[in-house]
Amino acid sequence: MVAEAQGRIVGDVAICAVTLTDGPAGWYALGPVSVEPSMQRTGVGSELVRAGLQRLIELDAKGCVMLGDPAFYSRFGFAHQPELRDPGPSAGYFVALSFLPSRPQGQVRHHAAFTGEAQPLARADPLRQAPPGRSGP
Ligand SMILES: CC(C)(COP(=O)(O)OP(=O)(O)OC[C@H]1O[C@@H](n2cnc3c(N)ncnc32)[C@H](O)[C@@H]1OP(=O)(O)O)[C@@H](O)C(=O)NCCC(=O)NCCS
Numbered sequence: 001m002v003a004e005a006q007g008r009i010v011g012d013v014a015i016c017a018v019t020l021t022d023g024p025a026g027w028y029a030l031g032p033v034s035v036e037p038s039m040q041r042t043g044v045g046s047e048l049v050r051a052g053l054q055r056l057i058e059l060d061a062k063g064c065v066m067l068g069d070p071a072f073y074s075r076f077g078f079a080h081q082p083e084l085r086d087p088g089p090s091a092g093y094f095v096a097l098s099f100l101p102s103r104p105q106g107q108v109r110h111h112a113a114f115t116g117e118a119q120p121l122a123r124a125d126p127l128r129q130a131p132p133g134r135s136g137p
Pocket residue numbers: 031032033034035036039040041042043044045046047067068069071072
């Protein structure tokens with residue numbers, strides 16, 4: 001999701017699915033969140049987090065995790081949940097928010113698109129797709 005101001009994109013937040021090794025389905029990761037430096041501290045980042053959480057509720061999510069400063073994200077309800085673990089190097093910045101009273105346990109695995117392990121999509125070749133007899137761009 002992106003934030004726009006005067007026709008320009010000034011911030012974004014990503015959402016992707018995560019897997020909990022011994023927990024329920026329906027968990028997601030929110031973030032990264034980024035706001036253009038000149039627009040920071042004007043409420044855009046908070047609005048992106050709130051919009052992202054609203055979208056997750058619409059998706060019937062059970063909860064979400066986040067890698068970010070707990071000092072900022074605690075205001076949205078995120079907190080360290082010791083029963084959820086992130087194997088990455090940023091464990092101190094790993095926070096979670098359950099939308100249900102139950103608290104799952106286990107290790108969080110991010111989607112391959114988040115970790116960069118996903119295979120790139122095959123690129124369309126415009127020359128190959130051009131009609132016969134026409135040259136490429
Ligand atoms: C972190 C970030 C997304 C916050 O967005 P923002 O639009 O600046 O934040 P908002 O204006 O909605 O909220 C400002 C509040 O957040 C606090 N805040 C902003 N960045 C913070 C940070 N890194 N750590 C702690 N608090 C932070 C401010 O102190 C301010 O608090 P206040 O409301 O009590 O005055 C933005 O600063 C950013 O893009 N930073 C660089 C990228 C980054 O670090 N992203 C987070 C990793 S997921």
